[in-house]
Amino acid sequence: MNTLILEDDLLMAELLETILAGIYPRLSADIVTSVEEAGNKWQPGRYQLVICDWNLPDGSGLELVRQIRKDDREVAVLMISGRNDRESVLAAAHHGISGFVSKPFSVEMVRDRLKTILPPEQDGDGDHSDLEAMLKAACEGHFQLPTTLAPADILELMERTDPLDANQLAERWRDETGLTTRLLDVANRNSFRRSGEPVSTLSEAIRLVGTRMSLDIALGLALDNTHALSDAGLRERAEAFQHQSEDVAHYAQAMFRQLRLPANEAFTAGLLSRAGELVVLSVLQQYLAGGGSLTDERIEQALKDWSQPCGNRLKVQWRLPLELRELIGAIYFLPRGGAKQDRIAMRAAALVAQGRVAEPECQRLLRFAGLDPDDFADTADTEPEAD
Known part of the structure; x- marks a missing residue:
């Protein structure tokens, strides 16, 4: 519309x-x-x-x-x-x-x-009957990721007599991919108009937008039922992707802290690493709501064909800073030669999150980044701890 x-x-x-x-x-x-x-x-x-x-x-x-x-x-x-x-x-x-x-x-x-x-x-x-057209439209236009926020929780925060500051809200919302992308989008539109300096973390975005406006935006997302995943199969996939991105975020943050690099940016990059998949799943839900039908094979094919192009395009549409987009890209691919320490660490964090610590690539990247592989040797069967 x-x-x-x-x-x-x-x-x-x-x-x-x-x-x-x-x-x-x-x-x-x-x-x-x-x-x-x-x-x-x-x-x-x-x-x-x-x-x-x-x-x-x-x-x-x-x-x-x-x-x-x-x-x-x-x-x-x-x-x-x-x-x-x-x-x-x-x-x-x-x-x-x-x-x-x-x-x-x-x-x-x-x-x-x-x-x-x-x-x-x-x-x-x-038309909601052409799935390919719907996916293409999602890649090319405004798209709002679903969120797990509950309206009652946001209203409770609004009514507090001791309102939370930006850091407290960021900690509370740290795993909310949809809210993070939206607040970064809003903050960068306004940030570039004011100072030209990009915003790369949730806490920075909340400080720039303001806690009250951030709460209003959060409530708007919490009340959004057009992008919610009501289909059990799609919701299960989304939860799996969300858990994967959170694992990468936590490992990347821990590694960056060891290396004295900007750890909050690493966390944001990890959290947004599966944004493309979440967009595709949300479009598939809209397709089902419009009367379409999906097999598991068609769902997997849509994820395979559209997750990367949708993710790449929307990271630009959401006005994510180039540095942040490159950190996200490093999770999947490192260019040959000359990769920066932070990119190497992001790729290593992704491999560790997948339980691939013992593989030669992960061992090599950890050493190149300046990290001790033995520090992560026991992570193959455990999940990272939240800070």
Whole structure:
């Protein structure tokens, strides 16, 4: 579903995009920050939904609404505003909006209003009968990974009288791949606009985005049921991939600490190492929900054919820093000659996590990285301990 978001607060726009992706599985969102830019983007038939703020630096969102309604009386338009007086609401209604949400708003409020003005089954998001087309679309567009977060847990954190700081939240959420990718995505969009410095760890992302906005984004993900895995077979595979990535993350973090390298970045790289597989499994779930059927052979073939291209493409779409992407890549492949110490350690961590410590490749890489293979000799039948 194509959506235009007019909001000059980029973090607020990112939150809205998170909420939207949790309702409409094949979302494509254009975020603009001015009335002029929105007017240039708008074309009849291009969008199924428009969300616009009222007060913008260069004018009023009502100007965009007027332009839209001259061309299209049917497209859903949600107005968001700090104004909540009766006159403002009536004025917005007079211009033909579909719904109105006043700031500050809750994630649940926006979700409910969106479902009212544009039910998910009416979003016109395309054909769910062509699996290859769905996988290709996931690789090329916005995609939100499923998460195991529970809405009640996030709401409890929001209501605490002693709110958690960034480090505490990062520790609590450290194994949440979907939330990590989303917060890195949001943080890097804003980080590059502000300083040009990339963000590579969950704690850095939370500090930049802010704990309250991070909690709102986490709640938006927790309420996302469009990407959840309800099929037992797909869920079992996802859990296995998640455990594999967590093992790599813990071993990589421990190795990097021994080598006095950035251990948190190593953990993030390990955690995201199976993102491609998780994306494919989520698309397969959507295919099943659309009436398709899958054999084990077709599932395995889809994972084989699409996990790497989806993972590589979406790591760019999620704006993961190049250094982080290269650490993830080293888990699977090291270029011949000249590999850096941190890349060698990441590959070694992956082999150790697979129980391949005794193999010559793993022994050689551990030594090249400056690590003692004997330190990992007893890990073949044990899982790494969380720090």
